Amino acid sequence: MAASSFIKILAPLRGVTIRTFRRVFAPAIAESGFTEAITPFVSAMPGVDPLKDREVSGFEPGVTVQFIGKDPAALEYCLERIKSIGYRTADLNCGCPFPMVRNKGRGSGLLRTPDVLGRMLESGCRVMGPGNFSVKARLGVEQNDELLRLMPLLNSFPLRFLTVHPRTAKAMYEGECDMAAFDRIREAATIPLICNGPGGQMIGRPFVRSLGERADIMELLARYVEESRAELCGEKPVLGRLKELLSYWREIPYWSRRWNLVKISRSLAELKLALA
Numbered sequence: 001m002a003a004s005s006f007i008k009i010l011a012p013l014r015g016v017t018i019r020t021f022r023r024v025f026a027p028a029i030a031e032s033g034f035t036e037a038i039t040p041f042v043s044a045m046p047g048v049d050p051l052k053d054r055e056v057s058g059f060e061p062g063v064t065v066q067f068i069g070k071d072p073a074a075l076e077y078c079l080e081r082i083k084s085i086g087y088r089t090a091d092l093n094c095g096c097p098f099p100m101v102r103n104k105g106r107g108s109g110l111l112r113t114p115d116v117l118g119r120m121l122e123s124g125c126r127v128m129g130p131g132n133f134s135v136k137a138r139l140g141v142e143q144n145d146e147l148l149r150l151m152p153l154l155n156s157f158p159l160r161f162l163t164v165h166p167r168t169a170k171a172m173y174e175g176e177c178d179m180a181a182f183d184r185i186r187e188a189a190t191i192p193l194i195c196n197g198p199g200g201q202m203i204g205r206p207f208v209r210s211l212g213e214r215a216d217i218m219e220l221l222a223r224y225v226e227e228s229r230a231e232l233c234g235e236k237p238v239l240g241r242l243k244e245l246l247s248y249w250r251e252i253p254y255w256s257r258r259w260n261l262v263k264i265s266r267s268l269a270e271l272k273l274a275l276a
């Protein structure tokens with residue numbers, strides 16, 4: 001079942017499409033027709049208050065909070081906390097491919113533990129209410145039919161939607177998306193589906209890349225530096241954040257000439273010179 005065609009979601013990119021990015025680049029996000037954003041993942045860990053995470057330190061309209069974890073009670077606590085400040089939707093990360101994460105049963109690792117996944121979905125749908133909890137998943141950890149085999153379980157919950165990034169965890173972030181495997185999921189799904197692949201309704205890196213071509217990019221970038229400096233402690237994390245963003249533009253002729261200097265910059269002053 002296709003999700004409403006009116007939805008276009010900015011993908012969660014940890015370290016990139018973060019709260020400050022969403023605020024500074026809001027005009028570009030709106031111009032591109034995004035109707036909402038999903039936050040990069042926030043940990044749902046026992047005893048940890050998610051409101052201490054700057055991603056969700058205050059209510060942000062048009063935003064769905066994504067959690068990563070495997071403890072249903074911790075997830076319930078986190079969901080209650082974000083609801084208390086106004087959030088109405090939340091998402092579960094079933095896609096993070098990093099071995100450190102998935103081998104502990106989190107992220108894409110949840111695809112290998114259907115009983116835990118089922119309890120997480122039950123908690124999510126109960127606390128957020130029917131139609132307010134969603135899932136973002138890969139095709140599988142190693143095989144492209146692992147998610148497909150879980151469709152009866154996923155279909156049995158009143159999910160807002162299931163987003164599919166049509167790669168396995170093993171494939172990480174590169175290589176062709178497996179659209180044939182996505183089509184098989186579409187046939188099996190009775191819940192709304194969002195594709196995070198070619199022509200899909202969730203877009204991450206292509207949008208971030210496109211920012212490098214904007215006429216007003218220097219102004220936006222200056223604001224991003226300024227707001228990041230106000231938010232972070234010291235220059236190093238600001239520099240790291242900027243290099244991460246600028247790396248998306250290194251194929252664009254204007255930026256590619258500057259990228260070699262950008263990547264070796266050790267201070268914001270050096271970075272400024274590299275961009276001059």
Ligand SMILES: Cc1cc2nc3c(=O)[nH]c(=O)nc-3n(C[C@H](O)[C@H](O)[C@H](O)COP(=O)(O)O)c2cc1C
Nearest residue numbers: 011012013014040041093136165196203204205206
């Ligand atoms: C640097 C980076 C960070 C990411 N962080 C997250 C995350 O926190 N949660 C998540 O569900 N997916 C995350 N993803 C996956 C993206 O949301 C998306 O599924 C993937 O990049 C494919 O879509 P795209 O080609 O449109 O970017 C991340 C991807 C990258 C490259």
